[in-house]
Amino acid sequence: MKKIYVFICMLVCVLMACKKEQQPTNELETEVSELLSKMTLDEKIGQLNLRGTSSRVKGQLPDSLKQAVRDGKIGAFLNVTNTEHVDELQRIAVEESPNKIPLIFARDVIHGYKTIFPIPLGMAASWDAQVAKNSSRVAAIEASSFGIRWTFAPMLDIARDSRWGRIAESPGEDPFLASNLTKAYVEGFQGDSLNDPTSMIACAKHFIGYGAAIGGRDYNTAIISDAQLHNIYLPPFKSAVDAGSQTLMTSFNEMNGIPASGDRRMLTTVLREEFGFDGFVVSDWESVEEMIPHGFATDLKHAAELSLNAGLNMEMTSKAFEKYTKNLLKEGKITETQINSLVADILRVKLRMGLFEKPYRVDKSDNLYADAHLQMAKEAAIESSVLLKNKNNVLPITTRKKIAVIGPLADKPREQLGTWTFDGDGTYTKTPINAFQSNNVNYNFVEGLSYSRDKSTKDFSKAVAAAKNSDVIVFIGGEEAILSGEAHSRANINLPGAQEQLIKELAKTGKPIVLIIMAGRPITLGNILKDVDAVLMTWHPGTMGGPAIHDMIFGIAEPKGRLPVTWPKVAGQLPLFYNHKNTGRPVIPEEFVQMDSIPIGAWQSSLGNTTHYLDVGYLPQYPFGYGLGYTKFVYSKTAVSSSTITKNNDIMVKVIVTNVGERKGTDIVQLYVQDVVGRITRPVRELKGYQKVTLEPNEQKEVTFTLSLDDLKYYDNQEKLNVEKGEFKVWIGQNSAVGISAKFSYE
Ligand code: NOJ
Numbered sequence: 001m002k003k004i005y006v007f008i009c010m011l012v013c014v015l016m017a018c019k020k021e022q023q024p025t026n027e028l029e030t031e032v033s034e035l036l037s038k039m040t041l042d043e044k045i046g047q048l049n050l051r052g053t054s055s056r057v058k059g060q061l062p063d064s065l066k067q068a069v070r071d072g073k074i075g076a077f078l079n080v081t082n083t084e085h086v087d088e089l090q091r092i093a094v095e096e097s098p099n100k101i102p103l104i105f106a107r108d109v110i111h112g113y114k115t116i117f118p119i120p121l122g123m124a125a126s127w128d129a130q131v132a133k134n135s136s137r138v139a140a141i142e143a144s145s146f147g148i149r150w151t152f153a154p155m156l157d158i159a160r161d162s163r164w165g166r167i168a169e170s171p172g173e174d175p176f177l178a179s180n181l182t183k184a185y186v187e188g189f190q191g192d193s194l195n196d197p198t199s200m201i202a203c204a205k206h207f208i209g210y211g212a213a214i215g216g217r218d219y220n221t222a223i224i225s226d227a228q229l230h231n232i233y234l235p236p237f238k239s240a241v242d243a244g245s246q247t248l249m250t251s252f253n254e255m256n257g258i259p260a261s262g263d264r265r266m267l268t269t270v271l272r273e274e275f276g277f278d279g280f281v282v283s284d285w286e287s288v289e290e291m292i293p294h295g296f297a298t299d300l301k302h303a304a305e306l307s308l309n310a311g312l313n314m315e316m317t318s319k320a321f322e323k324y325t326k327n328l329l330k331e332g333k334i335t336e337t338q339i340n341s342l343v344a345d346i347l348r349v350k351l352r353m354g355l356f357e358k359p360y361r362v363d364k365s366d367n368l369y370a371d372a373h374l375q376m377a378k379e380a381a382i383e384s385s386v387l388l389k390n391k392n393n394v395l396p397i398t399t400r401k402k403i404a405v406i407g408p409l410a411d412k413p414r415e416q417l418g419t420w421t422f423d424g425d426g427t428y429t430k431t432p433i434n435a436f437q438s439n440n441v442n443y444n445f446v447e448g449l450s451y452s453r454d455k456s457t458k459d460f461s462k463a464v465a466a467a468k469n470s471d472v473i474v475f476i477g478g479e480e481a482i483l484s485g486e487a488h489s490r491a492n493i494n495l496p497g498a499q500e501q502l503i504k505e506l507a508k509t510g511k512p513i514v515l516i517i518m519a520g521r522p523i524t525l526g527n528i529l530k531d532v533d534a535v536l537m538t539w540h541p542g543t544m545g546g547p548a549i550h551d552m553i554f555g556i557a558e559p560k561g562r563l564p565v566t567w568p569k570v571a572g573q574l575p576l577f578y579n580h581k582n583t584g585r586p587v588i589p590e591e592f593v594q595m596d597s598i599p600i601g602a603w604q605s606s607l608g609n610t611t612h613y614l615d616v617g618y619l620p621q622y623p624f625g626y627g628l629g630y631t632k633f634v635y636s637k638t639a640v641s642s643s644t645i646t647k648n649n650d651i652m653v654k655v656i657v658t659n660v661g662e663r664k665g666t667d668i669v670q671l672y673v674q675d676v677v678g679r680i681t682r683p684v685r686e687l688k689g690y691q692k693v694t695l696e697p698n699e700q701k702e703v704t705f706t707l708s709l710d711d712l713k714y715y716d717n718q719e720k721l722n723v724e725k726g727e728f729k730v731w732i733g734q735n736s737a738v739g740i741s742a743k744f745s746y747e
Contacts, residue, residue, distance in 0.1 A: 047075035086147035102355035110420035113143035122539030125561035126383035129184035136188030140200035147361035156236035163216030165488030168520030172564025179239035195354025204240035206251030230715035262306035280313035289318035381548030396555025404470035418540025419485030435546035484520020507531035562627035578624035625735035631661030638740035659695035
């Protein structure tokens with residue numbers, strides 16, 4: 001059955017490819033076909049080639065590189081940072097190459113170009129599409145000025161393991177939240193029109209399963225069932241395609257034995273046939289060649305054959321396509337129709353970008369670090385900061401107090417920018433110390449440790465002396481930027497170096513401690529949590545992190561973020577995520593037996609009989625969706641509009657939210673659903689909606705969500721989308737672990 005289906009799909013595909021060539025359906029397709037018909041095979045192969053060497057070129061461009069462009073042998077460049085080189089290469093392409101096909105210049109513009117926004121995991125903590133869209137629009141305006149019209153972002157890898165260094169770049173663990181933010185990112189990068197000179201085409205990456213790397217070890221194997229693939233990992237990519245993302249990037253990893261750059265099922269069946277994607281797919285850096293060490297391709301030629309047949313359009317940096325496409329054609333291992341189709345996808349995007357009419361960059365460099373950009377970056381840092389603990393309301397600091405600022409990241413302009421910020425200029429960064437200075441805060445700064453991994457205790461006594469002489473300690477620590485990002489996984493994810501030791505010394509002074517964390521991932525806090533009064537997670541907050549932190553700790557602004565990932569107590573709990581399945585023995589809190597309570601010499605038994613760790617139990621440190629503010633909200637009267645849902649009858653779920661605190665505040669009202677029994681087991685909860693509400697003290701608001709049958713559908717392991725009759729539970733609450741529940745059923 002499956003074989004017949006695959007055959008029919010292939011037939012449809014071939015017919016579609018022929019149709020594309022012979023019967024263009026619109027003006028764009030006509031242009032694509034006309035161009036293709038004029039191109040030599042060498043030029044076609046050239047379009048499949050993304051060259052990444054030019055960033056290393058200092059001074060003059062080598063003649064060989066210019067000649068390759070003149071001959072039409074390169075379709076796009078990455079990392080050309082010298083604008084004179086950009087202009088010269090483009091001039092050669094559009095004036096001297098055979099068919100005058102413009103180049104596209106690409107770069108990793110991940111969370112800002114010059115004005116750096118919080119790392120993507122931080123942006124996800126904002127749960128705010130507008131904030132995400134602002135960040136990607138600003139990035140596009142700034143980067144396009146340098147000729148960069150293609151960014152390798154957004155990264156959409158769902159990540160459930162904080163050891164993985166690239167969790168910093170991810171949208172977190174939830175597909176619903178990630179999909180919403182994806183749409184915003186794509187719209188911001190690409191702008192209102194692809195042919196606007198400030199539009200930067202998006203690249204949804206990494207397709208697919210990169211975040212499921214075993215043990216959080218980068219580049220590692222992913223084993224993903226079809227149900228997980230469709231329900232968890234694919235939705236953000238579908239959202240990117242629906243939002244019009246013009247490109248996707250394959251991932252380094254293999255999934256279920258197939259490296260992503262050679263996965264025909266994913267690149268053709270899912271992406272083209274199911275999602276209807278008509279842009280192009282680029283490999284990751286040398287990932288075509290890396291199929292050899294993966295044990296999937298015998299040699300570079302075989303790698304080219306596998307990737308071309310899978311439907312990969314463009315090869316990043318390795319040269320399998322360049323070297324072997326002709327031979328493969330001669331040997332009949334690929335067809336010219338296939339090559340035409342792969343090239344057509346690239347030409348279509350170049351035409352949409354308007355590069356044939358306006359190939360050159362428009363210099364808008366007076367916009368770099370514009371006030372409006374900085375303001376948006378500051379707002380994003382506030383929206384994404386998560387207040388995790390606030391004992392006795394130590395924050396905000398409202399009266400004028402003497403503050404001891406301690407810690408290795410209080411004044412580190414480059415570190416607070418985070419991973420993937422090649423172009424962010426540290427001299428524009430505003431650190432917390434800069435902000436305290438310019439706001440005349442009464443502070444005394446003693447670093448104590450000079451970088452996050454510093455193990456030296458030589459300055460501890462100075463730090464303790466400053467602490468003793470203060471009313472409150474603000475400790476700004478975490479991880480340097482280099483400790484997260486690509487290939488920067490950690491097995492232990494506590495505060496590195498001697499930071500915990502220093503905090504313990506400071507705690508002995510009896511002064512309240514506000515811990516501000518700048519890091520690329522959740523940090524396990526077990527050793528020091530009881531020693532600190534407040535914990536504010538700012539992730540790596542970007543250029544304007546300092547002013548944002550200033551405003552938050554003094555109550556000028558409220559931290560508004562909510563966790564986009566479950567925060568573990570210890571790394572040994574990982575992977576950890578809220579939308580897990582139940583076991584046959586779900587946790588019974590009252591019956592949990594902690595390791596130290598087991599009698600010595602106890603008889604062998606399956607203590608507690610549930611799924612837990614003897615030493616750390618079954619709860620995370622903080623659940624997905626968690627975050628405090630400076631006021632208090634009470635949720636009441638959760639109700640569903642009907643006890644049954646039908647095809648024509650959506651149901652409404654309502655709650656009354658009241659601000660019972662003393663200041664205006666913002667909360668993110670979250671809706672979770674559980675499908676109680678399914679043909680395959682269903683998660684204990686899934687996020688299905690959220691709304692940000694801002695209320696004055698004593699103000700009340702009725703918050704309403706609408707659920708349709710479509711919202712309840714899920715994929716089974718036969719890749720079938722279902723919704724089944726039966727009972728559903730629904731919760732509205734402040735995070736994934738709480739909420740007032742109600743029920744309804746589909747009959
Ligand atoms: C490797 C990374 O995995 C990818 O995300 C990035 O876009 C490319 N290198 C290009 O720098």
